[in-house]
Amino acid sequence: MRTHLTDDDLIRMLYGVEPQSGHLAECEGCRARWDRLAVRRKELLESRPEVPVDLLARQREAIRDRVLGRSRSGFPSRLAPALAAVGVVVLALVLSRPVPEPQPTRAANDGGLYTEIYSLVESPEPMAAEPIYGLFDNNLR
Amino acid sequence: MMGVMASPLEVPVERSLPAADFDRWMASEQRRIFLLCYRMLQDRDEADTATQDTFLKAYKALQRPIELDDPGKWLTRIAVNTCLDRLRSRSWKFWRRRPRQQDEELLLVMTPAGNPSAEDRVFAREIGARLAEALEQLSPKQRAVFMLKHYEDRRLDEIAEILGLEVGTVKAHMARAVARLRVLLRDLYFRHEKPSPAGSGGKP
Numbered sequence: 001m002r003t004h005l006t007d008d009d010l011i012r013m014l015y016g017v018e019p020q021s022g023h024l025a026e027c028e029g030c031r032a033r034w035d036r037l038a039v040r041r042k043e044l045l046e047s048r049p050e051v052p053v054d055l056l057a058r059q060r061e062a063i064r065d066r067v068l069g070r071s072r073s074g075f076p077s078r079l080a081p082a083l084a085a086v087g088v089v090v091l092a093l094v095l096s097r098p099v100p101e102p103q104p105t106r107a108a109n110d111g112g113l114y115t116e117i118y119s120l121v122e123s124p125e126p127m128a129a130e131p132i133y134g135l136f137d138n139n140l141r
Numbered sequence: 142m143m144g145v146m147a148s149p150l151e152v153p154v155e156r157s158l159p160a161a162d163f164d165r166w167m168a169s170e171q172r173r174i175f176l177l178c179y180r181m182l183q184d185r186d187e188a189d190t191a192t193q194d195t196f197l198k199a200y201k202a203l204q205r206p207i208e209l210d211d212p213g214k215w216l217t218r219i220a221v222n223t224c225l226d227r228l229r230s231r232s233w234k235f236w237r238r239r240p241r242q243q244d245e246e247l248l249l250v251m252t253p254a255g256n257p258s259a260e261d262r263v264f265a266r267e268i269g270a271r272l273a274e275a276l277e278q279l280s281p282k283q284r285a286v287f288m289l290k291h292y293e294d295r296r297l298d299e300i301a302e303i304l305g306l307e308v309g310t311v312k313a314h315m316a317r318a319v320a321r322l323r324v325l326l327r328d329l330y331f332r333h334e335k336p337s338p339a340g341s342g343g344k345p
Contacts, residue, residue: 007327015287060171062189067197
């Protein structure tokens with residue numbers, strides 16, 4: 001039985017997956033289909049997809065800026081989602097930390113301060129003289 | 142001395158490339174490189190950045206004496222590698238958005254120019270959208286191999302050179318890509334035809 005080439009065979013040959021079959025030389029029908037495929041392929045390759053001209057112009061300007069080391073914007077917008085995610089994580093960490101019980105440190109400090117002031121006021125000699133007396137005591141020993 | 146084949150670029154080996162020459166070369170290659178990046182990345186902003194990165198890398202490389210047989214192929218290699226890097230880094234970008242309306246409009250604009258009939262134009266848009274969607278399902282390497290053949294009509298050995306792969310590996314990637322896209326490719330090439338005598342699938 002004569003085996004014709006399928007559409008898939010022809011496409012695989014077109015894309016180089018399979019070598020060109022010798023059957024094409026023998027079968028007029030398959031060769032005609034192969035020729036039509038080649039014409040269609042040529043049309044596709046010759047079609048020129050359009051790209052907006054303003055997009056290309058802006059892009060060229062941006063490339064020139066980068067080549068010359070100029071920066072259009074100090075902040076690359078594509079980093080915004082990453083930075084926002086980091087911000088959310090940091091905020092979550094801060095908010096999830098246990099708040100310590102307030103300590104009555106201020107009262108204790110105030111109490112100590114008042115005692116010290118009181119002892120200074122009540123002392124017959126200024127505190128600055130004490131190290132001098134200490135010096136003499138050490139020498140006597 | 143750098144040869145001039147596909148692209149109008151001449152770089153003297155003994156000195157760096159003048160900015161004006163680079164500018165001219167960029168303008169001649171920009172559209173092709175942008176389309177290549179767009180088809181690889183399927184995102185207008187990413188394609189824009191990848192195109193910029195490609196030309197910036199090329200410019201930096203051309204500041205040193207360099208010998209190139211085919212500047213167009215060399216630039217394609219930079220562009221494809223830039224896109225592959227972006228596709229690799231994209232895999233962990235959980236916040237990546239779906240293509241925006243702007244991207245879809247761009248896709249619609251990218252229909253064949255010339256004077257196609259209204260029916261052909263609609264068909265081209267439809268098949269373009271379907272092909273773009275199908276390309277997303279290919280692996281990055283399969284996508285690169287298929288695109289370089291389908292849109293740039295490069296030979297498999299050229300594709301192997303661009304991607305730094307063995308020809309056999311390129312053929313294997315191509316076979317998988319064609320198998321995945323077979324229905325779409327059949328629509329693309331045989332839309333106006335009657336079913337083949339052997340049918341579209343297996344042999345009789």
